[in-house]
Amino acid sequence: MELKGRVWKFGKDVDTDELFAGRFIMGGDETSKSQYQEFIARSGLSDVGHRENIPGDFLTKVEKGDIIVAEENFGIGSSRQQAAETLNFKGVQAVVADSIHRIFFRNFWNLGCPAIDLPGISAEFETGQEIVINLRQGTIKNLSTGKDFEFRLIIPTWFIDMVEAGGLIPYHKSLKS
Amino acid sequence: MTLVEKILAKKAGKKVVRPDELVEVSVDRAMIHDALGAHTIARFRELGVKKVWDPARIVVVLDHYVPNKDIDTAKKCLNIKRFVIEQGIENYYEVGKGGIAHQVLVEKGHVLPGTTLVGVDSHTTTSGVVGAFATGIGVDEMAVVFKTGRLWERVPGTIRINVEGKLRPPIASKDLMLFILKRLGVSGALFKSLQYTGSTISQMSFESRMVLTNMAIESGATNGIIEPDRKVVDFIRARTNHSFEVIQSDPDAEYAETLEFHAGDIKEPMVAVPPKPSNGVGVTEVEGTKIDQAFIGSCTNGRLEDLRIAARILKGRKVDKFTKVIVIPASQEVLKAALAEGLIATFVEAGAVVGPPTCGPCMEAHMGILGPGEVCISTANRNFQGRVGDATAKIYLASPATVAASALKGKISDPREFFREA
Numbered sequence: 001m002e003l004k005g006r007v008w009k010f011g012k013d014v015d016t017d018e019l020f021a022g023r024f025i026m027g028g029d030e031t032s033k034s035q036y037q038e039f040i041a042r043s044g045l046s047d048v049g050h051r052e053n054i055p056g057d058f059l060t061k062v063e064k065g066d067i068i069v070a071e072e073n074f075g076i077g078s079s080r081q082q083a084a085e086t087l088n089f090k091g092v093q094a095v096v097a098d099s100i101h102r103i104f105f106r107n108f109w110n111l112g113c114p115a116i117d118l119p120g121i122s123a124e125f126e127t128g129q130e131i132v133i134n135l136r137q138g139t140i141k142n143l144s145t146g147k148d149f150e151f152r153l154i155i156p157t158w159f160i161d162m163v164e165a166g167g168l169i170p171y172h173k174s175l176k177s
Numbered sequence: 178m179t180l181v182e183k184i185l186a187k188k189a190g191k192k193v194v195r196p197d198e199l200v201e202v203s204v205d206r207a208m209i210h211d212a213l214g215a216h217t218i219a220r221f222r223e224l225g226v227k228k229v230w231d232p233a234r235i236v237v238v239l240d241h242y243v244p245n246k247d248i249d250t251a252k253k254c255l256n257i258k259r260f261v262i263e264q265g266i267e268n269y270y271e272v273g274k275g276g277i278a279h280q281v282l283v284e285k286g287h288v289l290p291g292t293t294l295v296g297v298d299s300h301t302t303t304s305g306v307v308g309a310f311a312t313g314i315g316v317d318e319m320a321v322v323f324k325t326g327r328l329w330e331r332v333p334g335t336i337r338i339n340v341e342g343k344l345r346p347p348i349a350s351k352d353l354m355l356f357i358l359k360r361l362g363v364s365g366a367l368f369k370s371l372q373y374t375g376s377t378i379s380q381m382s383f384e385s386r387m388v389l390t391n392m393a394i395e396s397g398a399t400n401g402i403i404e405p406d407r408k409v410v411d412f413i414r415a416r417t418n419h420s421f422e423v424i425q426s427d428p429d430a431e432y433a434e435t436l437e438f439h440a441g442d443i444k445e446p447m448v449a450v451p452p453k454p455s456n457g458v459g460v461t462e463v464e465g466t467k468i469d470q471a472f473i474g475s476c477t478n479g480r481l482e483d484l485r486i487a488a489r490i491l492k493g494r495k496v497d498k499f500t501k502v503i504v505i506p507a508s509q510e511v512l513k514a515a516l517a518e519g520l521i522a523t524f525v526e527a528g529a530v531v532g533p534p535t536c537g538p539c540m541e542a543h544m545g546i547l548g549p550g551e552v553c554i555s556t557a558n559r560n561f562q563g564r565v566g567d568a569t570a571k572i573y574l575a576s577p578a579t580v581a582a583s584a585l586k587g588k589i590s591d592p593r594e595f596f597r598e599a
Contacts, residue, residue: 013363013453017561022541025212026242026250030219047568073364076397077561078540079299080213081315099367102331102399103299107315154368156199156329168317169223172324 001135001160003094003114004143005067009127010097011053012071016104018051019075019083020044037089044086055127064091067133069125071097074115075104084108094133096140098122109159112167116140118151135160179335179430181370181402184310187424188293196334196433197368202310206234206287207322208296210278212241212542215253217297218260220320229264230326236268237261238281240535241542243272250543276508276534279303279391279476284510286416290405291424295319295328300476300558302398305390306383307413308405308424313394333370333399334433335426336361338389340377342440347486347578347592350385351478351556353377354392355447355574357438359457366398369433372426373403377440383408384480391477392558395454446592448554449574452562460579460591468573470553471496471584474505474532475539478556478577481514487581488520490595491527497587502529503545505537529584538565547572554583 020043028039048054053071068074068087074097075083084107087095095108100117108115114135121140125131130143140149153159158171165171178186178193186194188202209217214237221229229235237257245251261269268287275281278296282304288294290308294301297319304311314328322328338357344350371393378386386403393401403409404425413421445459473479473487484506496502504524506512512534515521524531538545539557547553547566553573555565560572575583578592 015561017540017559017564021563022565023546025542026253030216030253031222031256047563050562050568073367073397076363077299077559079297079301079313079315081216081317084315099364101364101397102368103313103315106318110315110317154197154199154331168321169220172224172321 001164003067003133005065005093005131007125007127007129007131008055008058008062008066008068009125010068010070010074013073013076014053014070016075016077016080016083018045018047020080020086021046025080025082040082040085041089044082044090062090062092065093066091067131068092068095069097069122069131070095071122072099073101075101079103081107084111088113096121096133109155110168112163112165114163116151116153118149121149124149135163178427179432180308180372180404180424180426181310181335181400182332183424184291184293185330185332194332196332198332199329200332201327201329202293204234204295204322204326204328205292206236206294207319208236208238208278208282208294208301209319210241210298211239211243211254211257213297213316214257216316217319217323218256220317221323224320224324226324229323232264232266234326235266236282236287237266238270238275238278239272240277243535244533246543272533274509276511277476277479277536280507283307283387284416284508286413289413289419289421290409291422295322299394300391302393302401303387303391303476305393305400305402306387307409308402310400310402312400331368333368335370335372336366337432337435338371338373338438339435340373340375340438340440342377343380344377344440344443347576347596348443348446349576349578350381350388351576352443352447353440354388355449355454355457356443358392358395358455360436361396361455363395363453363455364397366396369398371396371398371401378403379406382482383412384482387480388477392454395558446576446579448579448589449560451560451571451573454559454574460589463573463589464591466589467552468500468554468583468588469551470501470503470545470547471580472503472538472545472553472555472557473577473580474503474507474537475557476507477558479505479507479511481511483556483577484511484515484520487577488523490578490581490592491529491585492523494527494585496528496584500584500587502584503532503538504529505532506534508534540564541566554580554589556580
């Protein structure tokens with residue numbers, strides 16, 4: 001399974017409160033998928049501009065299929081799944097980082113989106129470069145520099161199937177049939 | 178094996194587990210609260226399952242946005258209540274009956290030594306104080322736990338935090354935790370477990386220990402845990418009739434790392450300056466910083482001993498005229514005890530507002546939200562930028578004693594002066 005996209009470079013310790021502020025947690029109608037997605041996409045990263053670890057033009061220029069490459073400790077903090085959802089609903093298809101916090105790591109995968117931790121990877125990418133990730137082979141390529149990298153994830157074997165199914169909930173629904 | 182490895186091995190039905198091994202464990206308790214409960218239920222419904230795997234193992238606590246602050250929060254809480262009734266979930270704590278989930282789980286005896294607990298909240302780690310594996314997960318995973326009663330986990334290697342010596346009051350477990358975080362950093366324990374050991378921990382009260390397991394998550398840890406001793410066993414036995422097994426680490430357990438600390442090295446009360454809990458400095462370094470709000474409460478420091486020490490400082494004095502001082506007991510049980518001891522009267526007479534047992538202004542949820550440029554000193558656990566409101570507001574983390582002393586002067590203050598005169 002291959003993911004290709006344009007890179008957004010984030011800094012270190014991007015926390016869940018910054019990805020999705022507490023004031024929006026109870027917003028959105030969780031029983032209506034389309035309304036919920038629209039609300040979560042719109043409400044995330046509300047403080048960008050005040051932040052040093054997220055590019056100021058991310059919100060206005062992020063596009064479907066983009067990939068975040070971040071420094072260490074991505075997603076530290078709360079279990080609020082909206083922090084992962086808002087990135088996904090804005091179009092981000094994968095996060096690659098030097099290290100990723102456990103809850104964010106699980107939440108992002110559960111949406112069907114790979115979160116890949118590989119120490120040192122952030123130094124190899126800049127915003128605007130092209131990245132290709134091969135999940136089954138465990139490889140990352142920077143198409144702009146031509147450099148290749150290998151990763152080894154500690155994830156359950158069924159995770160790749162889960163990504164192909166579109167996330168944890170669709171995966172579990174498919175198990176039933 | 179270490180304590181956490183032994184619990185995970187037992188719950189996975191294996192003889193031995195190793196750090197970073199993937200296991201599937203049975204879940205003994207699952208907690209949802211109002212902030213993410215309705216989301217969990219919506220995802221559970223999506224799975225197409227009619228009944229949860231075991232209603233007796235689920236605990237539901239309303240604590241973030243109650244009494245409901247608007248129509249959205251009221252609607253979500255109503256959805257939760259309907260689900261609780263439909264599924265026959267007995268352990269339901271409406272506002273006025275429980276308090277903050279992490280406090281309620283422990284004080285109602287819902288978490289037993291040697292068991293597993295998951296909650297839709299990162300501070301679920303708090304319950305590790307009883308010697309349980311307690312950790313946070315997102316709502317999709319909780320929906321699956323509701324269906325299956327099982328969870329996959331990457332066995333965390335154990336970082337042993339060994340602390341020796343005596344803390345000199347008013348230096349308390351919060352100061353110790355900020356001191357530990359200063360060394361460990363906010364990513365020092367990613368996919369690891371923090372196990373606290375040593376004479377300082379064994380001498381510490383049960384309540385004080387909860388500060389350490391609560392804030393284990395701030396180092397990035399999967400969980401925080403302490404081996405259950407007599408204090409823990411007595412505490413649990415007084416609260417539940419369920420039997421349990423006390424599990425300890427093996428004498429030859431292998432730790433990923435051992436960090437040694439000496440209580441005597443903490444020379445003064447600690448304050449974590451924004452925007453990270455690991456930014457600890459001695460209080461004298463930030464003394465005099467003007468504040469707009471002082472908050473005593475949260476799952477970190479809203480317990481009886483916290484209110485006692487704050488009341489000792491505030492008794493017979495008035496808080497600063499321009500400072501909003503908010504005191505929130507962590508649970509109804511804490512509130513009841515504080516009322517009986519006259520602590521609540523002390524707070525009210527001092528000019529503090531006392532809120533109902535909820536999360537309060539620990540996060541940007543309900544009550545006590547900060548405006549542009551405001552400065553708050555708080556006994557809570559996170560001081561991320563924008564955590565409690567406007568992105569330009571600043572949050573300093575400290576112990577109840579330091580926050581109470583600061584409330585009197587309207588600026589960050591050293592609580593030791595109130596202990597010298599005693």
